[in-house]
Amino acid sequence: DVKVTQSSRYLVKRTGEKVFLECVQDMDHENMFWYRQDPGLGLRLIYFSYDVKMKEKGDIPEGYSVSREKKERFSLILESASTNQTSMYLCASSPYPTQGRTEAFFGQGTRLTVV
């Protein structure tokens, strides 16, 4: 059974704190994604990684950074948390399209509240 695991289901942090959201997948997928989901805005791509140490900005990278030191782990970092980063964060992974299966598998999400 495929598995994408996010380190926390719920998180409350203070404004200005550095926040780490961890995501681990056990499917040996090359691609990993971080999205945030807000009411009325849908899922918006923050960052994307297609290999170890490789990353690309998504649509809303401001205020975030990422780290991919190992293939199975993709971390999202909020350098200095702000209240407008209160959201549901979803991690996903997928294989390269040439491998025949392309769908992204999602973690259970982390609901982050910044106070």
Place this chain on the structure above:
Amino acid sequence: GQNIDQPTEMTATEGAIVQINCTYQTSGFNGLFWYQQHAGEAPTFLSYNVLDGLEEKGRFSSFLSRSKGYSYLLLKELQMKDSASYLCAVLNRDDKIIFGKGTRLHILP
């Protein structure tokens, strides 16, 4: 720019058929996904279309027309458990998966 449009909300009756449309304009196209998301849960994969035409999988079917930048998800014999959000997403030429805002489907008994 990239744009994926789908209706915000739809309502249908148990046992009926509903069609959820999606139009897209993206930087390249390598396929289109449909996901289902129940409230408070992660999205789960429903279908993937890369060639024109209809793909059927049980009560759910998905259609794609690349020349029109258009897809639809067809749900037959609706059940109460089908009440959820349905997300249309495009795999663009950079391997990024870009989502629309989702369609919230309400099923009435």
